[in-house]
Amino acid sequence: MDHLVMLISKYIMIFLFLIYTFECFHVFKFTENKEKQKSIYKKQRRNIFLLHFMGFLVIFISTLNPFIIGFYLMQVVLFSGIFLIYKMFYKKASELLLNNMCMFLSISFIIITRISVEKAMKQFMILVLAAIFSLLIPLTIRNVKFFRKFTWMYAAVGILSLLLILVAGRTSYGAKLSVSVLGFSFQASEFVKISFVFFVASMLEKNVDRKRLIITTSIAALHVLILIASKDLGSAFIFFVTYTMMLYVATENVLYLFGGFFSTFLGLFIASQLFSHVKQRIVAWKNPLSVIDKEGYQVCQSLFAIGTGGWFGLGLCQGRPDKIPVVVQDFIFAAISEELGGVFALCIIMICISCFLMILNISIEMKDSFYQMIALGLGTTYAIQVFLTIGGVTKFIPSTGVTLPLVSYGGSSLLSTMIIFGIIQGLYIIHYDRYIDNNKGSGTGKTNSQHVGGGINSESKYTLEEYD
Incomplete structure (x- = not known):
């Protein structure tokens, strides 16, 4: 029955x-x-x-x-x-x-x-x-x-949070993903991706001149590089693709879109040569x-x-x-x-x-x-x-x-x-x-x-x- x-x-x-x-x-x-x-x-x-x-x-x-x-x-x-x-x-x-x-x-x-x-x-x-x-x-x-007014606070909180994981994070399956706070495991990248989106949006909604694009791209790249240093390549990929899409929509320049995808594949290839756990996953x-x-x-x-x-x-x-x-x-x-x-x-x-x-x-x-x-x-x-x-x-x-x-x-x-x-x-x-x-x-x-x-x-x- x-x-x-x-x-x-x-x-x-x-x-x-x-x-x-x-x-x-x-x-x-x-x-x-x-x-x-x-x-x-x-x-x-x-x-x-x-x-x-x-x-x-x-x-x-x-x-x-x-x-x-x-x-x-x-x-x-x-x-x-x-x-x-x-x-x-x-x-x-x-x-x-x-x-x-x-x-x-x-x-x-x-x-x-x-x-x-x-x-x-x-x-x-x-x-x-x-x-x-x-x-x-x-x-x-x-x-x-006034959410759009906290541009640099979004960047500072995001970068500092990711640096905390890089320095004091717990390694899991080859990558530094989380840190324990009062007995609770905290994965910073899950929340930083939100502050990251708010940062990029507050930067690109004002104007998209060359100077602003350079500054925004540099801060975005810093987020991604810290994640790569932590060997959290999944989150790094999410951040990078998200920024590429937001940049493309903001500028209407298709070259940024193609350049972003080319950089993604290039970065994945380099990561597969540098990190052993990435090599294992590819195998x-x-x-x-x-x-x-x-x-x-x-x-x-x-x-x-x-x-x-x-x-x-x-x-x-x-x-x-x-x-x-x-x-x-x-x-x-x-x-x-x-x-x-x-x-x-x-x-x-x-x-x-x-x-x-x-x-x-x-x-x-x-x-x-x-x-x-x-x-x-x-x-x-x-x-x-x-x-x-x-x-x-x-x-x-x-x-x-x-x-x-x-x-x-x-x-x-x-x-x-x-x-x-x-x-x-x-x-x-x-x-x-x-x-x-x-x-x-x-x-x-x-x-x-x-x-x-x-x-x-x-x-x-x-x-x-x-x-x-």
Whole structure:
């Protein structure tokens, strides 16, 4: 009987997730019908809670651990609280981004609890603090107008934080990634990527003359060089690509884009010659089976898990994700693929794309160049992090040790991603308040969206005084 419940639940979870994913894109068909959109968002939230319930039901049946019931109820209360607070105080926020965030969190707790209840409980405690903090961010972004004035503070805090990791950081898998503060492990690069985006945005939104570009590029390069010195090449790649995209959009000069990509590949080649752990990862990427007892073990186990799961998975609690080293962090996508299936894993990718497109759309819609660049930069960091994680797990690219946002275990990653989503929600509310509502008030009811590639310094952009 238990086996039958687990089998049926597997297909129910896949079906619910397929419907949810379809609605992420189907909702854009009803841009002029807000009532229909609200109905779709309500269905999505129902699917989140149903999928979450089915996952924990299977875990409880498999373990018969009564703590699972209480832990599940704690999560339900937290998710319900997040939805309620947004409904009460942020009625104009993006419901799609909110739903996607909570769906990722529910999947995260299902798979982490299945692997380690202890780690899931630690992650939950961090999530409570992250939720409280991030729920204040949209209000702060909406009402505080001097974020663009802290240009050099962003640079100083970012560089000093990365230098702290370089000097006193703890080495993990060949790279200095974190430092312990009062017993808590703190990965600075997860938060510096936010201050980095704010720094670049505040520099490039004013003007893009040669002197300013040289200064901005020099400070950005210093961030990247410190990360390279710490051997944190995954974060260095994220910073570099993010800056390249923001520079290209700010200047509209395609040479910067091509130059950035050329420099990226050149830097990766040099790193592969200088750092032994990078060489090992490249060997493991090229032919993991040839070094399966050493460098290739992690990648091989990941590929075995994905292959074993097939399209529909073995079922929750039926696989062996514990065979994959660092599975709840870098390789959680492989564990999901093994037990919930390739279809479920593809839906995760599609929802990540949905989040990125939504953030990119917010950047396109913004009329203030500073806010536009913030959205673009944060969206790029999110997209690149997803690409590096899933690419490494599937052997599309060498593993970089980057976590999957909102899904992987890790307090720094969880908190920083919650902050990013909070900032994006704040920008969405700003756009809604100052542009859409104004247009409705004037009787037009239309928006004149302008493509990001049109440049951030064009005359059609509002100045700070006009916009505020």
